Amino acid sequence: MTTNIEHTRLTHLQRLEAESIHIMREAVAESERPVMLYSIGKDSTVMLHLARKAFHPAPLPFPLLRIDTTWERMAEEIGFEFITYVNPECVEKGINPFDHGSSLHTDMWKTEGLKQALDHYRFDLAFGGARRDEEKSRAKERVFSLRSAQHQWDPKQQRPELWRIYNGRKGPGESVRVFPLSNWTELDVWQYIWLENIEIVPLYFAAPRPVVEREGNLIMVEDDRMRLLPGETPETRSVRFRTLGCYPLTGAIESTADNLTAIIREMLLTTSSERQGRMIDHDQDGSMEKKKQEGYF
Amino acid sequence: MAHSSELIAKDIDEYLHQHQHKSLLRFIACGSVDDGKSTLIGRLLYESQLVFDDHLAALEADSKRVGTQGGDLDFALLLDGLTAEREQGITIDVAYRFFSTERRKFIVADTPGHEQYTRNMVTGASTADLAVILVDARKGLLTQTRRHSYLVSLIGVHRIVLAVNKMDLMGYDRDVFDAIEAEYREFAARLGLTDITCIPMSALRGDNITEPSPNTPWYTGPTFMEHIETVELEDLAHTRPMRLPVQWVNRPDLDFRGFAGTVVSGTLRAGQRVRILPSGTESTVARIVTFDGDLEEAIAHQAVTVTLADEVDVSRGDVICEAREPAGVADQFEAHVVWMHEQEMLPGRPYLLKTGTRTVGATFSAPKYRVNVNTLEHQAAPTLGLNEIGVCNVALDRAVPFDPYTENRDTGGFIVIDRMTNNTVAAGLLHFALRRAENIHWHAVDVTKESRAQLNGHGPAMVWFTGLSGSGKSTIANLLEKRLHALGVRTYLLDGDNVRHGLNRDLGFTDADRVENIRRVAEVGRLMVDAGLVVLASFISPFAAERRMAREMLEPGEFCEVFVDAPLQVAEQRDPKGLYAKARRGELPNFTGIDSPYEAPESPEVHVNTAEQDPGQAVDLVLNHLRAAGVLPA
Structure with missing residues (x-):
């Protein structure tokens, strides 16, 4: 992003970029085994770009994890530590969206696959690219979202988030999902891709x-x-x-x-x-x- | 209004260039559903073309089904998020909404207005530059208007828009508006709020939202949208001395050592003289490193990585400050505390406190007073419950860098974390450091704990028995003391009877008093351990947090937690003092195991099951542990 500060004030994209970087650094500092969920989508791509900025000149202090539904064509080698996880039960039973419906398909491949992968690698923190403007129920999602040892999200157990202080502490088995793009809108993401020339x-x-x-x-x-x-x-x-x-x-x-x-x-x-x-x-x-x-x- | 479709269609590149320079305004909207808050926000989204056809179709269907506008579009329905909220017709949490215009991007913290949601309002205000306070023109200023104003002023939001809504229902009467404005300005001045813009509007009908309304020709001020698009964003963070709380030490190889963090105030410059707190070491900024190249300077809110000219020790939690105007450093403060959890504050209980990027241990005094958020009166209170605000003293286990909250939100604000559940249970605003602590210095002594241990022929320890009433703690503790005494070990037994009759006779059995009871016992035990004794403490001590506090007062190996484990039925059957019987009859409130919880230890040094093991076997287990830990000679 342009490094000249015009009118001694940051633009909205500069503010969003800085906030995302701040969030990622807090998350990494307060976790043992972080990981970044990576799909081929534009939000993931922007999140990865921001992560490189956050930890420059060091390499990323976490691997990327892709939950493979065997449908997406994976992006070519991109030079980061990369883990791909496939829920073996889905392969065995041949779960697909056309025979089993979109609900079961997503549940088995994505939701179950993600939970299994996090357990398998014992990740205690996972970055995700979700934004609050995507869907009504996300408007109240926290930046640091606590999940139980069973990976459940309990709306009543979510912590208040004040200023730029985030509470990343968790009990044994619990994990945190962190959403650095929480305050970005779809337009912000596209505008940033354009501004930063992101592929x-x-x-x-x-x-x-x-x-x-x-x-x-x-x-x-x-x-x-x-x-x-x-x-x-x-x-x-x-x-x-x-x-x-x-x-x-x-x-x-x-x-x-x-x-x-x-x-x-x-x-x-x-x-x-x-x-x-x-x-x-x-x-x-x-x-x-x-x-x-x-x-x- | 919002996005000029013509330019988008004709010259998208020009459009993108224009929009690159938008600023960001974060505001909080305070009010209840009745005031039309959701309708206002829903309309702002609608007017800035953020309501898509599929949402609109859903809105039309919902408006017919559950709308409150008799079939007209009910904008409020665009907002409610969670199923539980929709069913109850209320919003129960802070929601963040987004819209943008040609000039600005807006982030709205949408907070419900009921008294029980002080927590949410404070949360939403903490990141806001401006507050929109809604008033129903039919009702004028209400208790909640005053409450909202107090809360936003407390959190340091000084720019207010008073949205006098539902003017359509009052015939757009100028006198109604003028009276509300005058009364509000007078009240707000008492809170120190002077930057106030009052706008007559109807969110439902669209009066003075984006276009000046023909219904209020007497109003010459800006429309709501015009005001929030153009209001000056003078950000105090830019004028304060430079602070950068260090988040993360960036050390990819031996040649690079940078300190990553966000400049929270002031301007960071290459070549600037800086002081690192709390250590007080000084150095000079060598480089300001970013992915996009080095910077000459970085301003408030920028996230950067700093390298220093000297090899100085800097770690996460330190604050890099402008050397000529450094932050203060202290370990005791007076602070406003906003309690945010169902479990009330327990004065004396150890909590964690996070300010900036530093987390330390903290205990709170009983409140000096509680603020009634409706009347602003100060009231006496023994503790703070959910959504209550008070002023307390805070004692930290280490000194931290700080500024008063009124001067710097980032270095003066803190959150409080429960050590067991890790929940965020409160937020606070630092006022000033208490000087008391600095004047009490430990007197350095020549006769030490080690020399006493040498004289005694054994090490000091605290053996802490915890368990239900009737589990057998006292029996085992007594037997252990006899055995130790026979071995020539200097001992002392602390139990409920000998402390509750003297030292702690002012305490009852509420949760707060139980915490204070254990704190005093642990402090006395610590002195006795320092004196070289093997202290036996026999207390129900139902809460894990206080047992941990006792443990952390001592050196590793000195604390031995003995869980005297007996099932409730067994303990109740024994009932040596007839207490369970009383408790069951309702004569002894807050009795552990009956109507007050017992948190069993997760990893005690010794675990005795008294339903299966006799007291002699239990004592052997403890003695074995003390030998293994080196307290007793092998």
């Missing part, structure tokens, strides 16, 4: 891709695991993804935005929210809150 994965850019339309969502047909329903034929359309968090549960949108500023323009002029394409949010009323209590990020 993001191609799925965000429009390209001709094979899709089918299902329950109002455009679902990409990537390989033969995606079984077609009677009457469905994939057609090639120019589409892109606004969010990748739960791919393939995320619907694509029709778009011709094939570069960064075009994406931002499209985002600013759009009239539907970022999470609209996520099937899990629509599963049931209050579903995100329920997922959080069970240990979903």
Whole structure:
């Protein structure tokens, strides 16, 4: 980010950047075995960029962890200590979103997979890229979110957070999820990517891709695991993804935005929210809150 | 209003350049659902085009189903988050909302207004630059208006917007507005609040929110949005002396040693003379390192890494200060304390206190007074419960760097952490250091604990028996003392009977008194250990925190916790003093095991099960431990 301080005051992005760095340093200083949850999404990418700033010139003092649902195409080697975890039960039982529904799929691969990975490596703190503006129930999430030994989130046990003092202490078996991007909005993230020239994965850019339309969502047909329903034929359309968090549960949108500023323009002029394409949010009323209590990020 | 669609469509690069220079304003919105707070915030989101079509569709459906606006859009429904809250129709926690305009990004701390949510209001105010206080024009100033104003002024938010809402229901009557404004200004002046902007509005109808309302031609001030977009952000942090609490020592290799932290006030400059507190060492800033290259200077709120010209010892929790205007250093303070947990404050109990990036042990005195947040009266109080605010003395186990809170939020604010649960149980604001502690110096002595031990032929120790009434503590302690005495060991037995009749006869059996009882016993025991004795302490001591306090007063190896474990039914059956029977009849309130909890030790040095082991076997276990620990000769 630009290092000249104009008008002796920081811009909103400089303030957000500094706050995120402060949060990450507190978290690392108050934990034994931190880890950063890393997906291929833009929020993860920005979080990783901020982490490099926070600990420069030292290397990252924690590994990155990716919970593999075997669906995302992983970013190529990026030069950090990288752990990939796959829930073996899901592989064995062949859990997939089309036979088992989006709810069970996410629960088994992501929620269970994450819990198993944290237990397996005995991580006591995990950074996540969630933002408060994403969904109504997240507006009250703390920056440091305490989880029980069973990884449960108890809304009544969350600690008040004042000033920039964070309480990272925890009992045996408990862990903390830390959200350095809590106060960023979707626009802030995109603007920062533009300002800092951060590379993001191609799925965000429009390209001709094979899709089918299902329950109002455009679902990409990537390989033969995606079984077609009677009457469905994939057609090639120019589409892109606004969010990748739960791919393939995320619907694509029709778009011709094939570069960064075009994406931002499209985002600013759009009239539907970022999470609209996520099937899990629509599963049931209050579903995100329920997922959080069970240990979903 | 919010985002100029034309520019976005035409020249997105120009738009992004413009928006790069936006400033940030954080404000707190105080008021209850009845005042239209949620409606106001919901409308701000709506007006800044942050309500998307899918949200709007959901809002329309919800407005019809559970709305309170007779089928009109109920903006309040955009906000409520958790299922439990929606069901109860209230908000119970601080929510953070975001919107932005051409000039600024806003972060709103949305806090419920009820008295029992003082905790949330203080939390939301702690990061706010400005407070919006809502008043229902029909009702005028209420008790809660005064409470909100007091709380934000306490936390140091001095810029107020008084939003006089629901003017539509009062016929947009200027006299109504003028009367409320005059009364508020008079009240606020008494709190020291002078930077006040009063705006007549209707959040529901949109009057004076983003556009000047034709219904209030007599009002010539700014609209709500215009005001928060343009209000001067004079940030006190920039004018205070430089402080940088060190978060993390960055040492990737032997050639680089940097101190990472956020400049919380003032300006940090390369070449600046700095003093490191609490040590008091001075040095000079060599470099201000960032990922994007070295800086010549860094201002308040910037996160940087500093290297110093000299090899000085700096660690996490230290504060790097402007050398000519350093922070103070002290271990005893007077402070405002806001209690935030259901479990009330226990004066004398050891807690943890975190200020800046430093965590230390702390105990609180009984409050000097409690503040009634509605009347601002000072009231006598033995302790502080949830959502209560008082002034207490705080004693720390180590000296810390500090500034008075009114001068620096970051070096004057603190949180209090329970040592057992790790919950954040309170927040506090430091006023000033107490000078008392500095005048009491330990007198250095020539005859030491070691020389006494040599004379005695054994080391000192404190054997601490804990367990339910009737578990067998006294029986075992008595037998142990006889055995030790026969071995030529100098002993003394402290138990409830010999301290409660004298030293502690002013104490009862409330949680607070139990804590103080154990604190005094532990202090007396410590002196006796220093005198070279093997002290046997036999107390129910139901709370782990106080047992830990006793342990931490002594040197490693001197404390021996003996858990005298008997199931409640067994202890109750024995009932040597008839106390359980009384307690069951309700004649003895706060009786441990009946209506007061017992926290069993997790890892005692000796664990005796008196349902299975006889007192002789128990004594053998303790003696074995004392031999192994080197207290007694092997």
